[in-house]
Each structure stands twice: as structure tokens, then as C-alpha cells.
Amino acid sequence: MKATHPGARVLLGVLVACIAFEVMVFLYGESPREMLSLLYEGTWGSVYGVGQVLYKATPLFITALAVDFGLRAGLFNIGTEGQLSIASLAVAVAGSHLGMMPGALGIVLLFAVAVVSGALYAALPALLKVRFGAHEVISTIMMNRVADGLVGLALGAGLALPGTVQTTPLAPQLTLTKLEAWVPGLSGSSVSTAVFVAALVGVVYWVVVSRSRFGREVTFVGWNPVACAHERIPVARRTVQALLLSGAIAGLASSATVLGAKGYFEQGLGAGAGFSGLAVALIAKRNIPSMIFVALLFGTLQQGGLFINGHVPKEAMEVLFAVVIVAVALSDSPSVLALLTRRRARAGAPS
Amino acid sequence: MSILGSVLPETLRMSVPYAMAAAGGVLCERSGVVNIGLEGVLLTSSFASVACALATHSPVLGVVAGLVAGGAVGLLHGTLFARLRVNAIVSGVAINLAAAGGTRFLLRGWFGSSSNSPDIPALVALPGGPFTRTLLDPLFLLSVVSVVVLTLALSRTRFGLDVRASGEDPVAAHALGVDVVRTRVLAVTLGSVLCALGGVALSYDQHQFQSGMSGGRGFIALAAVILSRWRPALAVVLCLGFASLDALGNVLQNSTHLPPDALSMLPFVATLASLFLVKRGQLAPEGLGKHAD
């Protein structure tokens, strides 16, 4: 079975998103043309809009990498949502105690906090998976819900500033510089050097999965754990490591939200990035450049959704994500092709 | 009222969405289809029943609309997996995403609110205390009947045998002339209708639709399916346990000052804890997620 070409997947995704968007807008009683131009205007139509799309796309790309690494090992890490929120809280709380730290060192330290906390929050599902055979889909979903509760509890128990749901803001040298400092047109946009962090993470990720022994072995385990066990590749260990690293990468997405945009953590910050990243990973299917494009597509839809929210509820965009996931998955399905060709064959056959 | 006196009827009432999602889940999975879209089915059916009840002023039609909507989602999932060979988890993720976004989209679009719909009329006005009201609730009774019917159908009917054969060994079932694809699509559709009964009960219980009101029950129900080792009666019993935690949370929230976040986590923590109790892959249908050729 040949998979659809990565570029074709992205194009199909964009096309389906546009068509579905127009259909939804039309059914909602608004003008498809006006909404599309409004969507464009709010996103790629201005420097600020582009900045916001990049800002939205950054955590999606990082969490997509996280999900992708799990998928390589044959794991559906649906828990990036929870891993990210726990890591975000940890980064914000740690950062608020590092006020005296010089910037570079402090930021590296905070990245380390993000990585470690994200990985730790993935540890329980990993343990459940290899020791008890519990499917990671169930356990990571549960962990997401528990993370919601834990964050609420922690903020309520004194980690938030009194009377608010946000943590103490970080010292300025510990946050990532916003790009508006260099590009005046980006004034007011939350896009920051986290974009470059994401790019760096992407490059390192590519090296790990395609060039490193560890990354290849994780991929091998995902393809056929039984064969790997017979070749004495430590299957259980690689599985645990894959899920931990997946959680760690998800934690890094906090660089765009906590360190880049806000400088603090508040309840709900980054919410949805995990699920959307899952969607990005499923559509891009192991192709890192595709992940960039699909993350940008989803970033565009999210930002554009805010822009047209007055006319069409922005929640429409989540439905679009789902439609794109299914459409692209269908393009891979051997049965769809088979059905099409069989129909044709039947129609052409003499009776 | 004593805590027990209020927890017990509350538990029974709150168990319906869990139990029906679990019963539906058992039917899907026994046919060999993983269904993490139960959460989306709960949400969709809750919303559809409320929207229809409000539009037609008929609570009965609301129930029907909820069941039909749930069945439609199941039909989609079953077709995507069984006929079109899309990965069941991918399809389930998409369904949950679409249901979460779609219901909030329509909630805002139709009712102009991002949190809840207007109230719907009750299905029937029942007399008596909380206990009798729960036991006499037509949706509760219907749920009990459906679970019994499901158990019997699985073990005693041609359809049930086809479902089990498709789930245990799709290759053999296909070779023997069982239409595995059709059986699975049908099982997932009917299973989703069962689950939708839970979604309908959820909204009729609250007399309205609330954004995200399924609250993870579909996922917990799925865990109950696995913990029960794919047996409907046991899955329902486990759901009573999870629902009792919900009920306990509600009661404690009214009578104590425990933080609501801690209480709302209870069923999820319990589910995680219970996952430690099952040994790997025990007695799962062997053809789960596999195709006939």
C-alpha cells in the first residue's frame, strides 16, 4: 500500500478545509465570499495577522511532533493536552522563583523544567501500558481530565495570585522576546522567538527519528514489536521512552504560550493545542514539512476563526479540523481506491 | 436527608449515561470496532434531543432525535472503519472533535449562548421522592430494558453470533459467509443508539444542553468496557461505581467545602487506578481492530 504523497495530503487538507468552511458559512446564512475574504484579511492579509497565525501554529507544530513520536512507536498519545498544561504550570511556577537568574541560563533551565514535567506526566500511562497492558488512549485521556483538576487545584491552593487564576509573572529576562521588537508591523502580536525554538525542535526531531539509532529503533518497534523482540531490541523500554519523550516534546510547546506570549500561566492557557496538534500529526503523517504546513493551516483557521467570530461562531473551526482529518485519512484508505475502481470495473463489464 | 439517602438515587440517575455508553461500547467492541467516539455520541445526542425538543415542543420527538443523531454518528464511524478502513482511533478522534466543536457552534448559532440552551419540558411529570422519580423515569426504564435485551441478543440471536464472530475472528467469519462489514456497521450504529440513550438521559436530567456536558463519561464508559472484559452486565455494574463517585462528589460539594476540582477528578482518578487491576489484553475480542482480509 502506497501512502498518499505528503504534498498531496497537505493540498487536499487545504482544499477540503476551504470547501468545508464555505459550506458551513453558507449553511449558517453568511456570505461565503465575504467570510473567506474576512478570514484572509484577519490572517495572511496583514503583517499582524501573519504574526498571529505563526503564534497559533507554533504550539500546534510542537505538539504535533510530540504526537508523531508516539505514533512512530505505535502509541496514540492523546495526552499531550494534559502534558502541556502541567508543563506550562511547572514552567510558570519555576520561572517565578528564578527572578534573579540571568536570562539565557534561566530560559534553558525553564526548557528543562518543561521537558521533565511533560515527560513525568506521561510516565503513568507509560507504566500502565508496559506493565499492565492498559491502552494508552484510555489512560492519557483520563490523565488530561486529571490535569484539568490538578491545575485548578494548584492555582486555587495558592499558586495563582490572590483573586485571580494566573501565576506570578516571570521576570522579563526569562521570557522569549516578542518579534514585534524587531518588526514594527507585528506590534501587538504574540508571536515570539518561540517560532525559532519550534524550528530548532523540528530539526533536532528530524535528526533523532531519521538518523539516530534510538529514533530508528522506536520506529521499528512501532512497525513490528514482535520482530523487534526477536532481534533483541528492548521493546518495552523503547515504548516507555517513546511516550516519555512524546510528553517531553509536548511540554516544550509551553515555550510559545507561557514563555513567549504571556510571561505567566493562567487556567486554560494553551488549551486545545494538544488536541489540535494530534490532528496536525494525523494529517501530516510522519512528514515534518507537512506538519509545518498543516500547523500553519490550523493556525490560520484558529486565528481566522477569532476574526470572523462576530459573524460565524469560531467553534466552526474545530469541525473543520475533524473534516480535514477524515478527508485525509480517506485519501490513504486502500478501500476508497478499491471501491472507486471496482465501481468503474463493474460499470464497464459486459453483462 | 442522610448522605446515603441522597447518594443512592443520585447514583442511579447519574449512572444512565455511563451505563448506556458502556453498553453501546460493548456492542461496538464485541464486533471488533474500537470506539473512542462514544464521548462524541453522548454530546451529539444530548444536543440533538434538546434542539429537537425545543423546536417541536415535543419531548418525545426530542428523545427520538437524540437516538437518531447518535445512530448517525455510529453509522459514520462504522462505515469509516469497517468499510473504508480508516484507523478507528483516527476516526474516533475526529468524531469527538467534531462533536465538541459542532455542538458549541450550534449552541451559539441557535441559542446565542456559549454555555447552555434554554430549558426543555420534562418528558413526564413524576410524583414522589427522588428515589421513585428515578426508578419510574421512562429513560431509566428504557435503559434497563435495553441492557437486558443487549445481553440476550449477544448470546441468543443470529445477529449476536455474527457480531461475536466478527469480533473474535473476522477472517473466519468472512470465510463462512458472515458479512463482517455490514455486521460491524450495524453493531456500531446500534451501539451508538444505545449510547445516545445515555446522552438523551443526560440532557433530560439537566432539562437543557450544556457545553461539553458529556464531561468525559464516554471515555470512562470505555474504560468500564475494558475492565468488564467486554461483558455488558458487568460493564453496567462498574458504571454504577463510577457514577456513585460522581454522585458522591455532587453531594459532598453541597455539604462540605472540598474544592470542586478535586471532586470532579474523582471518577477519572478511579478509572486510572482501576486500570492497574486488569492484566494485559485479557479476553479482548481477538479481532478487535482487524479486518476480514
Added chain:
Amino acid sequence: MAILELRSLCKTYGGENLAVKDASVAFDKGRVHAVCGENGAGKSTLLRMAAGLVLPDEGAVLVDGKPLAPHTPSGARAMGVAMVTQHFALAPALTVLENIALGERGPLDLEKLAVRVAAVEKRLGVSLSLSARASELSVGDKQRTELCRALLSSARVLILDEPTAILARSEVTVLYTLLRKIADEGTAVVVVTHKLDEIAEFCDAVTVMRRGVILLTSDVPKGDRSSAEKAAFMQDVTQQIMGEAKDVAKDRKSKEPGAALLSVADVAGLSGLSLTVHAGEVVGVAGIEGNGQSELVLALFRRADPNISFVHEDRHLMGLLLPATAAENLVLGDLDLVSRGPLIDAALLMAEAESRAKRSAYTQSLSLLASELSGGNQQKLVVGRALGRKNARVFVFVHPTRGVDIGAAREIHARILDVRDSGAAVLVISSDTDELRTLATRIVVVAKHAFAGEVPPDVPEEKLGRLMLSGEA
């Protein structure tokens, strides 16, 4: 009178291998008709098409002159064509009765069905435990369950795919007696087999296939097995099956065995086995599958001895990564050898893969995906990986040529003898006695989870068969 007629059937898999090419044959009522040929000759594919399990690319399946429609298993059953497949179509978690019920349509009434099954049981003179789960049955019981199911629906054509591959000799006779009874009731019985003695003894007609083509269809001469006419006929059939290709491996003599490199004793689940393999010899382990062989392999594997290299039995399940390249498959498990620090050196990887490909005569491109290769080339990857393992001095091959075409099988046999001659100790576990005769210096027989005896490779087939089946010579 022909009930089932196959007309010009063609089937290709994946565009590469022609499984069946322009095959035409008719099967008559009241007769037991054998279809024979070597592994991969296309026998199973041909009859799976007849039973609606595989859709032919071209050609027609006619039952009583009417085309099979719809071309599905249920369509075939409805027209009276039933097939007992090699891998039994029994859902392990369901009971025998439930499994039998699966072969029927219409409302489920297990009580009524049990009565009808009892009638069939009586007719055939067999007895089934209807409430047992299929997973608890012996191989013979599974087969009888399948037969009862097929006969319940008044099968007009009964096809059995390699029904005797896993049966004890005594059971083989019982089976053919049953099949004769069924044929006498007016059914066309078709048996896929590659065992010539069965054809000579029990069958009325034979069709020979090689490389997807039907070479001949003929009546088997009547009379005693030892009659000259029959012997000549069987000689001819044998020649047709084998083709002109000569097995080079057969003539290679082994040198004197050297030092003992592998000793096995006290294997859990295989009592009485005490085995030593010396440098420069191939020891074969013969036996019907599931009689302790997997326990032996597991015990060896658990030693985690880097000197021992394995080719495990099921290449798709235990050996290959289908989405990975041939090169990655060849070096799987030894990435440390081709890495510098944490990173893989692509040049080293290719060099190692090339050297291993050479060891198993794999000649396709190393950048092809395993999923794009034929079964024979896939097996060469697994064999090449095992042969290329550094420092390995003991090689364990489990069914090394199963599901591989004859050419590739011979190539693999030659490579196994190469490694033997280079001074390694080789253990070959196979249920294919021909393979063991070709390769082994001596053959150890296991039966009923116990050591049954040791024989030279030129032992008479009869004696070897008896040992494998009963554990007694």
C-alpha cells in the same frame, strides 16, 4: 458429471507474482479429486477462487453450469460449494455449536441445530463436544467440526485445503474414509495436497500445478498401490510436480563434524531431548507442528547467547518490518554495529546490509521496502540477517523455506549448507521432511512433546512418518 467447473482462471497478487495463470479444470460428483503441486504452485489460490474467497482477475467459476454469483463465500455456500481452509475458520472463543451455526443463515436456534448436527455426526460416524470452545479442540476435532459444518448445508462440492498437513497418519486414513463416504453420497470432493502417497491410495483423479499453471489433469489408475501401472503414473506425476530443476543441495556431502558448539537438554515441554550440535553439521528436528518445537526454540532464544543466530518461523510476524527498507531489515537489531555514537552511519549501514544480502543471495535493491518484495526475497532478508550476525557460530532455522517458491528455497538451502561448511553448527526445525532430508546430517524426531528418536536422513519415509506421529518406530 462435472458439478464445479473452473474456466480460464487468472489471479495476480501485487502485480508481481502470477499466482494462477489461465487454469481450467472440472470436478465430478462422487469422486475424490486431488490438486497437487509444490509450495507456492497456486493450488490454494485456485481453490480459494472456486470457493468465493478470492476474486479472480479473469475467468469464471461455474457451478452446474451457472456462474458463481455473487463471488463471495456466502454466494458459494448458497450454491453448495463449501471449503475447509488450511487455517480453520473457527472463532476460538465461540463454542463448537456456535461455530457450526456460523455456517448457516437465518434465525439462530441452537437446540434445533444441535439435533441436525447430531444427525450428521451419526452419518459420518464422528462425535463432537458441541459445548466446548473451539480453542480447546485438537486439530482432528477442529477438522471434523469443519466437515460437519460443511455437510450440514448439503454441500455439493467440498474443498479441503491441505487437510492432512497437520494430521497423524492414523487420522489421515480416517479422514479419507470419511471423504469417500461423502463422495459416495454424490458430492464432489476436492483435496489440495502435496503428498503423493495419499493421491495414489485414496484419490480418483489428480490435477498437477506448477508455478500457477495446470500441467495435467488425469484419472488415477485403479488398483493396488504397488501395481506397475500405478507406479508409472505416480512417477510421471512426481516429475511434473518437481519440474526439470535439479536440487543441487542434495549432492553436497558434509565433512567430519568438529567440536560440539550447542548442547540442549531439559527443555521444559519437550521431555527426554538431549541434543548436541557440532561444528560443520546440520541437525534436523522433525515432527508435526506443535509437538514441542516452539518450546525448544524458546529455550534456545531465552539463553540470550550472542553466538546463536535465529531465523524464526513466521517471517511476517516475527521477522520482518514490512514498511522498512531491505537494508534496515537486514541490519535490524544490530544498529549498534553501524552507529557512531547515537547516530547511524548511513554508509556503514549500507555496507553491512550489502554484505548480509550477499550471504543469502538477495539480489534486489536494498532500498526497496520489504512490503514490495516477493515471499522468497522477504525470506532472504531474514536469512541474510541471521547469517550475517557477527560472531554467530550456531544457527537455528525454523521452517526456513515456508511459503517460498522453489527457486528461492533451493537458494536458501544452498546458503545453509555454505554456513555449515564454514564450520558453524546448524539446527533446522521443519515439518517438511524433504527439506530435512536435503539439509540434515542426522534427524532428531519429536512427537507428543517428547524426544522420539534419531534417524539418518535416508531413513525410509514410512519409518520417519511413524516416528513423527506416534513416537514409535
